[in-house]
Amino acid sequence: MFSRLGAFFFGVNRIARLRRRMGRKRDEEEMTMWPVQIGNEEDIEKGFLKSESIEPSRSVLGAAAMLARMFYRDASLGRRAVVLSISVFALLLLEIGAVLYYSGVQKNYMTALQEKNVEAFYHGLWMVAAVIVFISPIIALHEYTSGLLKVTFRESLTRRFCGIYLAAPGYAEGAPFYRLTITGEIDNPDQRICQDVSDFVGIAVHLVQDVVRTFLNIFGFATVLYSISPAACFGVLIYSVTGTLIATRGFGPWIGFYQLQRVKQEANLRYDLIRVRENAESVAFFEGGTAEWSKFSTLFNDLLTTVYRSVVVASGFGMFNRSFHWATFAIPALLVGPAYLRGEVQFGVISQASMAFNIILGALTLIMDKLESLTDVAVRIRRLEDLELALRRCKNESIQRRSLGGSFSIASSEVVGADELLRFREVTLRTPPRQGMLQQTLCQELSMELKDGQSLLIVGESGIGKSSLLRAAAGLWADGCGEVQLCQRRTVFFMPQKPYMFLGTLKDQLLYPNVQDSLLGDVDIQQALKQVNLHHLLEQHNLNESKEWSSLLSLGQQQRINFARVLLRPETRVALIDEGTSACDPGNEALLYGLLRERLSGYVSVGHRPALQQFHSHVLYLHRPGELSHEPTRIDFMTMEEFQKTYPALAFHP
């Protein structure tokens, strides 16, 4: 049986070879592009790094075992998992025992029928009723515990993946969801967490039980069948192994290949529509419905092609599978019938042999019958393994960053002096690693510092790396080396061009991210709205009403909400602003920067508009000395006065 399972999974692994043949690379090959050393936290902190890299398991079984280990070692659900698994196993044993007993009962009443023994016949029927009464609650309980096991498994995997992905307390640090987005390391992590986990658990729990049932059935009924007819016993064995080999080797890889294609293409199709929803305004303005429709059609046609091809493969497999089973109907009678005709066995033995034959055949052809489910679950297992490995990489990178400091990546720490706000020490910044792209070096050995009362404007041509430097200051980008020191994280506020609008009430928007635990009352919130010139919002909206704020408020209003958030966080010392007032009129922009100057120790802005110069004391000017885009970027750090003198063409003239 093990060898047959191995043969199946060998077959599934051939999918990968098929894909290679078709000019595609395996996901796992792509993932090993960035071998990250692993080791436990202690080792790494002591400076000992293991040289093995995080690599995918060689077989699907190995990957499945990894997911099962995660479940049974779950700190909060592991014990429940063990208890439920043992219960399911025990109930399965009882169920199989009852079926085995039932085959004996069936033999007796069939023989009684042939011998016209009325008493034995009715006794046999009563026994059938007794078996049914005994087995019914066991089946119900088995289904129930099996359902509970499924829910627990799903809960455990979803909590783990989502906990690490969202860096929930106790699961991970950093922001794996951000890291995976900027590196594009794996596609659709959200679909993997929500859909693949559910599909995998649903199929896997039944499949494992089917495998256990198979073993027990083979052991139980093979003895019965062997005692009736050794020829029938060996016959069923050879027949089913041959059938399974043809199915797994011939159809398995193709079914698996198309299943993987389908899952990916369905995810892309959904992602395409999500993007239309997210960018509905631009699409509507440009009347881009036709372009979107043609893109959707291309993706949908690809999906349909895959589905049609998989239907062809599935019908070939269905034909083979059904014919294989049809041919078996007469075999038990053929094998045991002659013995009955010679008077060597009773009539009931034929039906008992037939039952044993069919159960063993069913068990031995499990892989063949479940080929589609098996390939489906294999695809899900690989996708979940990819997710797990990608999350582990994020975690290890984060540990290494902490322990190996600025030589492995840009180290982040807190500034030491009370009057210091931000310091870059020999920072070399690179773009995040991305499949098929060279990493760009955005700046080399940059050193600068910003003190209490100072403010910095980062300027330079588009695409040169201004926002990236701000991301490095915020600790979001850390590819490169050197050190960034910033004041305490809870005292820093990050303001992107498009502020994040939380799903909730207007009050929640202003308290974000301290939505739950803020002690601020409605009066404070109204005051903050007034300060950023948004008091009129209170005439149209209730503070405690939930609305779709990102589509209700203009971008300029959303940017002012972001400034009001700063005002409601008295602990804030520094704001990092990436074009955070780009949609505001000059009057409101001046008002907002005035508020920041009053309330904060300093701020760093990124922006093109010369008008921003009047609100900043220092400048970080990124430029390329020559015309060639691959030349290293030069960075000048100076006071605003010096900048305006040195580069009069770029200076702001009110």
Ligand SMILES: Nc1ncnc2c1ncn2[C@@H]1O[C@H](COP(=O)(O)OP(=O)(O)OP(=O)(O)O)[C@@H](O)[C@H]1O
């Ligand atoms: N996630 C990413 N992965 C790889 N490269 C990236 C990523 N995001 C940005 N880049 C590259 O990094 C470079 C710097 O980008 P950045 O957004 O910092 O430029 P910028 O100066 O702020 O531009 P702009 O003024 O147009 O906003 C660009 O060449 C861009 O292509």
